[in-house]
Amino acid sequence: MEKILQFIKEIYPNRDFIPLHESKFLGNEKEYLCKCIDINFVSSVGKFVDEFEDRVASFCGTKYAVAxxxxxxxxxVALRVCGVKNDEEVLIPALTFIATANAVHYLGAKPIFVDSERRYLGMCPSTLQQFLQENTYIKDQQCFNKNTNRRIAACVPMHVFGHSVEIESIVEICQRHHIVVVEDAAESLGSLYKSQVTGTFGKVGVFSFNGNKIITCGGGGAIITNDGDLAKHAKHITTTAKKPHCWDYEHDEVGYNYRLPNINAALACAQLELLPDFLEDKRKTAQLYCDFFRKENVSFVSEGPDRKSNYWLNAIILNDQNQRDQFLKYTNENKVMTRPIWKLLSSLPMYADCETTSLENAKWLEERVVNIPSSVRLHQQIKGGE
Ligand SMILES: Cc1ncc(COP(=O)(O)O)c(C=O)c1O
Known part of the structure; x- marks a missing residue:
């Protein structure tokens, strides 16, 4: 344990406290923020919002992005535009951040929790396949759960800590069962599966630009898709579902005020320019960790042969819960921030009554996986973009 602590301190030298993941503003952030203030467009309309949407779509190679x-x-919103409704069901991993389940719940739908696989930590395709085979029937090209007679409207695989899930198999299984895939790529901006950007395999993909993510704009998110109707609908309902008119208020369905403010979009544009440098830096850090942990005989979560991870949060798998707890105590007491993976969402009171597959692997991982410091290590200014 001492050796690991020492190594982390070598990777992040001269620090009193080493956080898990800090934001880095090394490019045009101040310039773009000042532009917003100078032209007095800081709120829900402005050129940075459009610019950011164009840049996200272009980075991902999709036709549309909605900030x-x-x-x-x-x-x-992604689930709603894909048709998920009250009293329907959505397949999600049991081992994910709470937001995946909450988004399902906000629509009045119910999660079904699926097991993970141990190597890349994401939803296990064979468990998904077995669950669907044994527990569902197809009627009018829609999938229904035999146990509840509810429609299974969507599946949300998530790319854990930036490592691509077995996305091709999951999409193929879901297609066979007439289930829409919404990819939770909140953590995996810039990660690839077989040279294709994660977030672009499902009908819709979703990113987060929260303060702890690989790039941030304070708070922010994006929906990407190649489906023009879905993109249009997503834009409409995230901007209060107001019909375009010069002065009149007319709203044609229940919408939300979810539009990214221009000031956040300005920050996001500057951060997106830095993404290639951040990706390179994070992959170098991961390689250092990987080499070190191999020598120490500690299991480090690495990308697979046909994947490229953004290594958003590096993770190790310890021997058991006891060792994990000792490691967390020792590192945090020594001002090196480490954190366990999430608790299984199926064990939380608000989701305890939801259906689950066997969760053997997810439980195994829950007891052993720990995140270690993973911030970008660059310091000097980088002149990104234009
Ligand atoms: C897997 C996953 N899904 C969804 C979210 C939600 O994103 P946000 O915090 O921007 O709401 C996050 C991160 O916070 C996440 O890690």
Whole structure:
């Protein structure tokens, strides 16, 4: 344990406290923020919002991107435009951040919790396949749960800590069962699966630009898709569902005020320019960790041969819960921030009555996985973009 602590301190030298993931503003952030203030467009309309949407779509290679205030509402809106309704069901991993389940709940739908696989920590395709085979029937090209007779409207795989889930298999299984895939790529901006950007495999993908993510604009999110109707609908309902008119208020459905403010979008544009440098830096840090942990015989979560991870949060898998707890205590007491993976969402009181597959792997991981400091290590200014 001492050796690990020492190594982390070598990676992040001269620090009294080493956080898990801090934001880095090394490019045009101040310039763009000042522009917003100078032209007095800081709120819900402005050129940075459009610019950011164009840049996100272009980075991902999708036709459309819709900028919103955070990743949670991006998920909620993505599910809604994909047709998830009250009293329906959505397949999600048991081992994910709470937002994945909450977004389902906000729509009045119920999560079904699926097990994970141990290597990349994401939703396990074979468990998903088995669950659907044994527990569902198809009627009018829609999938229904035999146990509840509710429609299973969507599946939300999540790319844990930036490592791509087995997304191709999951999309293929879901297609066979007439289930829409919404990708929770909140943590995996810039990660690839077979050279394709994560977030672009499902019908819709979702990102977060929260303060702890690989790039941040304070708070923010984005919805990406190649479907023009879905993009248009997402934009409409995230801007209060107001019909365009010079002065009149007319709203044609219940919408939300989820539009990303221009001032956040300005920050986001500057951060997106830095993403290639951040990705390179994070991958170098991960390689250092990987080499070190191999020598120490500690299991480090690495990308697979056909994937490229953004290594948003580096993670190790310890031997058991006892060792994990000792490690968390020792590192945090020594001012090196480490954190356990999430608790299984199916164990939380508000989701305890939801259906689950066997959660053997998710439980195993819950007891052992720990995140270690992963911030970008660059310090000097980088002149990104234009
Ligand atoms: C997997 C996952 N989904 C959704 C979110 C929600 O994003 P936000 O915090 O921007 O609402 C996050 C991160 O915070 C996340 O890690």
């Amino acid at each position: 919103v205030v955070n990743g949670t509402c991006a998920l909620q």
